[in-house]
Amino acid sequence: MSTPTKTKKLATMRDVAKLAGVSQPTVSRVLNQKDTSISISDETREKVIAAVEQLGYRPNMAARSLRTQKTKLIAVLIADITNSFYPHIARSIQSVAREEGYDVMIANSDHIYQNELLFCESIKSRAVDGIILVPIHLTEHDLHDLYTQTNTPISVLGQHINHPKVDVVWADDEEAVFKATSWLIQEKGHSRLGYVGVPDTLPPGPRRYKGFMRAIEKAQLTVAPEHILEGDFTLEGGRHLGQNLLKLDTLPTAFMVTNDAMALGLMLALQEGGVRIPEDVAVIGYDDIPEARIIRPALTTIEQNSADIGYKLAHLLFERMENPDLPSRRLETPNNLVIRDST
Amino acid sequence: MSTPTKTKKLATMRDVAKLAGVSQPTVSRVLNQKDTSISISDETREKVIAAVEQLGYRPNMAARSLRTQKTKLIAVLIADITNSFYPHIARSIQSVAREEGYDVMIANSDHIYQNELLFCESIKSRAVDGIILVPIHLTEHDLHDLYTQTNTPISVLGQHINHPKVDVVWADDEEAVFKATSWLIQEKGHSRLGYVGVPDTLPPGPRRYKGFMRAIEKAQLTVAPEHILEGDFTLEGGRHLGQNLLKLDTLPTAFMVTNDAMALGLMLALQEGGVRIPEDVAVIGYDDIPEARIIRPALTTIEQNSADIGYKLAHLLFERMENPDLPSRRLETPNNLVIRDST
DNA sequence: TTGTATGCGTTATCAT
DNA sequence: ATGATAACGCATACAA
Numbered sequence: 001m002s003t004p005t006k007t008k009k010l011a012t013m014r015d016v017a018k019l020a021g022v023s024q025p026t027v028s029r030v031l032n033q034k035d036t037s038i039s040i041s042d043e044t045r046e047k048v049i050a051a052v053e054q055l056g057y058r059p060n061m062a063a064r065s066l067r068t069q070k071t072k073l074i075a076v077l078i079a080d081i082t083n084s085f086y087p088h089i090a091r092s093i094q095s096v097a098r099e100e101g102y103d104v105m106i107a108n109s110d111h112i113y114q115n116e117l118l119f120c121e122s123i124k125s126r127a128v129d130g131i132i133l134v135p136i137h138l139t140e141h142d143l144h145d146l147y148t149q150t151n152t153p154i155s156v157l158g159q160h161i162n163h164p165k166v167d168v169v170w171a172d173d174e175e176a177v178f179k180a181t182s183w184l185i186q187e188k189g190h191s192r193l194g195y196v197g198v199p200d201t202l203p204p205g206p207r208r209y210k211g212f213m214r215a216i217e218k219a220q221l222t223v224a225p226e227h228i229l230e231g232d233f234t235l236e237g238g239r240h241l242g243q244n245l246l247k248l249d250t251l252p253t254a255f256m257v258t259n260d261a262m263a264l265g266l267m268l269a270l271q272e273g274g275v276r277i278p279e280d281v282a283v284i285g286y287d288d289i290p291e292a293r294i295i296r297p298a299l300t301t302i303e304q305n306s307a308d309i310g311y312k313l314a315h316l317l318f319e320r321m322e323n324p325d326l327p328s329r330r331l332e333t334p335n336n337l338v339i340r341d342s343t
Numbered sequence: 344m345s346t347p348t349k350t351k352k353l354a355t356m357r358d359v360a361k362l363a364g365v366s367q368p369t370v371s372r373v374l375n376q377k378d379t380s381i382s383i384s385d386e387t388r389e390k391v392i393a394a395v396e397q398l399g400y401r402p403n404m405a406a407r408s409l410r411t412q413k414t415k416l417i418a419v420l421i422a423d424i425t426n427s428f429y430p431h432i433a434r435s436i437q438s439v440a441r442e443e444g445y446d447v448m449i450a451n452s453d454h455i456y457q458n459e460l461l462f463c464e465s466i467k468s469r470a471v472d473g474i475i476l477v478p479i480h481l482t483e484h485d486l487h488d489l490y491t492q493t494n495t496p497i498s499v500l501g502q503h504i505n506h507p508k509v510d511v512v513w514a515d516d517e518e519a520v521f522k523a524t525s526w527l528i529q530e531k532g533h534s535r536l537g538y539v540g541v542p543d544t545l546p547p548g549p550r551r552y553k554g555f556m557r558a559i560e561k562a563q564l565t566v567a568p569e570h571i572l573e574g575d576f577t578l579e580g581g582r583h584l585g586q587n588l589l590k591l592d593t594l595p596t597a598f599m600v601t602n603d604a605m606a607l608g609l610m611l612a613l614q615e616g617g618v619r620i621p622e623d624v625a626v627i628g629y630d631d632i633p634e635a636r637i638i639r640p641a642l643t644t645i646e647q648n649s650a651d652i653g654y655k656l657a658h659l660l661f662e663r664m665e666n667p668d669l670p671s672r673r674l675e676t677p678n679n680l681v682i683r684d685s686t
Numbered sequence: 687t688t689g690t691a692t693g694c695g696t697t698a699t700c701a702t
Numbered sequence: 703a704t705g706a707t708a709a710c711g712c713a714t715a716c717a718a
Contacts, residue, residue, distance in 0.1 A: 010467075014711080041687060065694095067714085402696075407696055409695080
């Protein structure tokens with residue numbers, strides 16, 4: 001138990017050195033001795049350790065960073081921490097970061113391109129040791145700029161990125177949506193389908209829509225234009241869409257929805273309007289967020305293991321931080337249909 | 344549009360100065376000119392700006408921090424980003440931080456004291472400009488140490504902290520639970536109550552339990568010991584408790600639960616065991632997380648406005664960062680019963 | 687094994 | 703209005 005008195009100033013290495021009766025670099029040496037190549041006498045080591053204890057010395061990260069060009073900090077950009085899909089990603093990233101002795105900076109983009117660019121600007125000054133970008137709008141060109149300007153390892157979640165120096169975790173969501181939609185058609189006998197997507201400008205938008213349409217076309221079906229909706233990834237957005245749907249004369253018998261949050265909102269609105277799920281309308285979501293098991297009927301959805309995604313992203317990043325010359329890697333994360341009661 | 348070429352090295356002020364044909368401090372002046380007290384000729388200003396543009400110069404935060412003792416970084420410790428109550432807090436903190444030009448570092452404690460202490464250690468080296476602690480285990484003594492050693496503004500969510508230099512946002516949860524329990528007894532006619540709490544070592548544990556017992560005693564009721572349970576704040580924990588309850592001969596007719604996540608788990612387990620809610624057992628939660636409106640029956644709960652809490656914490660912090668000599672302030676955040684269908 | 691000297695990129699205090 | 707110069711706290715090359 002050290003007894004922290006009313007120290008107004010934080011102790012520096014020089015203070016420690018003076019107290020221990022050695023030079024400042026010696027203090028640095030005993031504190032940073034990882035490589036046994038340098039040897040230090042037991043006597044001085046003990047003196048230094050004692051002085052460190054007594055003064056409650058902590059290294060100053062700013063000074064260390066300036067000197068070493070390392071910050072022990074990684075930056076994470078996620079779309080929306082408020083969407084239950086992301087906290088587990090953040091969580092697992094933080095957990096491996098902690099193990100590695102790194103702190104983590106987090107920012108939200110709200111899926112907005114401008115915010116992602118701002119984040120990149122911020123990073124260029126902050127000079128972190130690693131960057132993780134989760135569903136991003138950023139183009140390969142943007143990433144290339146970010147990489148060449150910062151020379152910092154980057155890993156991203158997103159199929160659309162292909163850059164020799166950035167690692168990616170991806171999911172074959174086009175195929176997953178195709179399979180889920182086909183299942184709806186072939187196994188469950190639906191022929192009047194609906195779709196809730198997101199704007200084409202967002203990376204998963206076109207891919208998932210394409211998967212949906214591929215299944216539709218393969219089954220030689222058509223979809224009424226008013227049954228193809230566009231949301232904003234949020235539950236409230238889905239709810240709003242659902243409320244509008246209630247005004248239509250005929251509803252699809254099944255909806256494929258681009259993410260769970262919107263699927264939840266859609267279900268809630270439909271149910272409030274007296275529509276029975278799955279009897280009148282079946283719903284499939286995407287992500288398998290915790291709420292999918294809470295809503296009734298429990299939501300059939302395409303699961304993504306968000307904790308796994310976080311671990312993969314973090315491990316790729318730390319590996320590259322150790323060895324920046326690694327060839328770029330792509331790890332697939334499985335996306336499987338989990339059938340519950342909403343279909 | 345700057346054209347970032349293959350720059351391996353980030354440009355420094357010296358590079359800018361050389362290109363602009365001025366001295367390095369001059370560059371610093373034009374870049375930091377907030378106070379008009381210092382004047383610079385338009386000509387040099389333009390030259391410098393041009394050079395900055397051309398080189399894509401970004402200030403190096405590590406160097407700046409070392410010099411100014413400011414990091415433009417705040418640190419946030421939250422219990423569990425995975426519990427839906429917290430993301431909105433993180434979100435609003437980040438949003439005000441961004442407005443103020445600050446980045447935010449986030450860590451999870453999992454409600455574990457040891458982790459909170461580790462976080463404090465980490466901060467002592469990292470030297471952030473401000474610290475926000477959300478439901479904490481940390482004692483006034485710990486906070487006092489943290490404050491005197493870092494001399495950094497701190498704001499916390501938690502009634503139990505009373506320190507002249509730290510600002511707190513608090514809720515009268517003892518009273519809120521008392522009222523909710525009383526409502527259950529007086530308005531809804533329950534007399535066989537149950538309680539799901541958390542260990543006494545966690546700050547809200549004793550207070551909320553006390554509120555519950557105060558209502559029980561005021562109504563001159565008793566509670567069966569097997570109806571007083573202890574969980575861990577998680578949905579899975581609540582579910583487990585619920586599963587065990589199913590083995591009992593008699594259940595309470597109403598449960599007061601310390602947080603929504605556990606209440607959700609309890610409801611799910613009970614429902615899976617054939618117990619009807621609210622007919623057989625009524626349930627009240629605490630927090631009003633989004634899932635409370637998704638589960639059926641919708642959960643009656645004591646609402647906390649987590650976004651508001653985040654804003655309050657952040658504003659208190661930034662005010663103190665501007666003026667460290669402010670007297671310590673305590674802001675109450677309202678906790679009101681919102682009646683839905685689980686009671 | 688340890689001490690001296692240097693520089694990381696800023697900001698700030700002097701001069702001029 | 704601007705240029706030298708120093709200093710923030712640390713890690714490292716070099717000397718001893």
